Amino acid sequence: MAAPAGEAHGTQLLLELFVMLGGAKLLAEIFAWLRQPTVVGEILAGVLIGPQVLHLVAPSETSHVLAELGVIFLLFNVGLETKPSSIFKVGRMALLVAVLGVVVPMACGYLLMMAWDGNKIEALFIGTAMVATSVGITARVLADMGLLDSTAARIILGAAVIDDILGLLVLAAVASAAKGSVNIAEIATTALLALGFVAAITFLGAPALTRAAPHFRRLRAGNESFVIAILLCFGLALAGTYIGVAAIIGAFLAGMALAEAVESNHDVHQQVRGATEFLVPFFLVNIGMQLDLSVFTNRQSLLLALVMTLVAVLTKLVGCGLGAWGLGLRGAAQVGVGMVPRGEVGIVVAQIGLGVGVITESLFGAVLFMACATTLIAPPLIRPLFASQKT
């Protein structure tokens, strides 16, 4: 019997999910066997099954939603392993890492584009697109290695939160500059809101939740701790996006605020881990599926993408490395490499530039390539730099 119309859709969905999950896990297993980072295998699985090679699955509404859920759960899970106090201890250095990690890439990205074609507004947008670190990949690699509580990991996580806020402010400034006038009051409001959001969760939310946790069990509708945890995760991710902070930063802060409250609750940790492990492969595969080499119609544009990627890697390495110089050469290199991956925020910045006509299609392709490439380059560098700490 032919599948009925309503079920054919369900079959297609299940097939896509199975190919994405199975492909990701197959390549993860091969990479683990080769002693390479499994995240790289999962991203390459996306390149393989996606429009670049096998055309099995194309990025869709569904893959985007699952990818978004995946990275939100990933950062929430990392937050659950991160007590606020462990970030406070490295707060000053994380601030320095974040500031230098914003200034150096921004300045060098700007200079690169000024040297390339001298368009000032375009150069400002590209500089901004090179600012925001996407901490998901690094967090995943360090979590896989069991090193989330190392000093370098805590600095990276703290710096990623600050980096996101700084990136938000730079974008607000550049976007208003593109319109012709910089609205200082609006930027100051954005800054205060974002800082207030982070401070409120960290200093008020976390202690309040730790005190409230024993009362969670008064709720009746079964499995109350897990339900409250994920509602808080999605609530703060949502609140973050209203303020302008990335959803994953809200999810990370939610996890961190809950870290002490659920510290001894093994089942909640395993339940969050289950949802995370199921959803994260979609996040990684989706990165790979978005890689699009067809925009590089001439040698010139490919060259720009490669140079932009090189600048993106070196500027975070040097900028963040300088900020973490107090840890010694190895520690500085760990932090620098951990901050290299760029992600959706850079792509969003380039999209805004594309929308207002400042950025061309081929330049947008270069930013997309840079985001993909920095994500793929980082894990093979992170592993050996952190490896000997494992003992």
Next chain:
Amino acid sequence: MAAPAGEAHGTQLLLELFVMLGGAKLLAEIFAWLRQPTVVGEILAGVLIGPQVLHLVAPSETSHVLAELGVIFLLFNVGLETKPSSIFKVGRMALLVAVLGVVVPMACGYLLMMAWDGNKIEALFIGTAMVATSVGITARVLADMGLLDSTAARIILGAAVIDDILGLLVLAAVASAAKGSVNIAEIATTALLALGFVAAITFLGAPALTRAAPHFRRLRAGNESFVIAILLCFGLALAGTYIGVAAIIGAFLAGMALAEAVESNHDVHQQVRGATEFLVPFFLVNIGMQLDLSVFTNRQSLLLALVMTLVAVLTKLVGCGLGAWGLGLRGAAQVGVGMVPRGEVGIVVAQIGLGVGVITESLFGAVLFMACATTLIAPPLIRPLFASQKT
């Protein structure tokens, strides 16, 4: 700063997810406090936030995907708690329950429509739409009560698998009758494939997995048991849909085949439970959101929907109850009520009828109403019937 274009979409997504999850859990908590089944609260949350009342969220591609994932994980989770041997013990009675639970609703649905307007093909389709039990809701209620291993629960689960296959065969026969010729060879092939699928998983797959489980740990890419479990779940759900069996039956069989293999692995159970608890609310809310009262433009069509619902409830109660008569009156009532909920399969049957022009829009609305109503009616009846067993 206004939210940039790319992020506005993300904010909308997070808002919808938060409203669905939060609404479901709020009403679940209220219903738990009123000592009513929480699933009813979560479905009513869908009615409330959906197009019928508050218009906060409409059914979308995203809500459908998450709902589908939710019910797949739900049945997989139930399968994990169900050893094949526990079903074998009640196999003969489950078969009788399934057969009578197909024949009685089919016959009475046919007679109802013949009495209503005398259209024979239409009557065959409506009879078929009243056949397939959707076991998700009952499984959830019994799992919440900790009663999945009761005799009645095992009969319901076994009967649901057989019921699904019988429904598939009835649909194949009716659909080919609508085209004018019944292809016996095709129906026999469908039957053999479906039975072979269930038998292969139960008699070959389950023992093989139980033997293979200790070797899972040779895999390198972390958390191997959970990854293999969900790949198997999606693989068999997918294979099921190719054969014509519902995806949730494939997921249930995958869970059952793994039940002994992961019996002592507490973490895998908690991880599957985490993904399930996150996704199931979308399944329940989505049922509620699909309720559409606007098709009932006249008293006549509303009356038909109500009579059809009454017939749907009584025929499963009597048919399945007769099949489980050996358990005594109370046991028979437990099984009968547990088989009452209809779901997506009945809707798909009506959709096919709509597609070939046999079923009118308002008759389709009546089937949709019947599926929703039987789902809402069952839990408040299941709870008291099973309640005293808990002690």
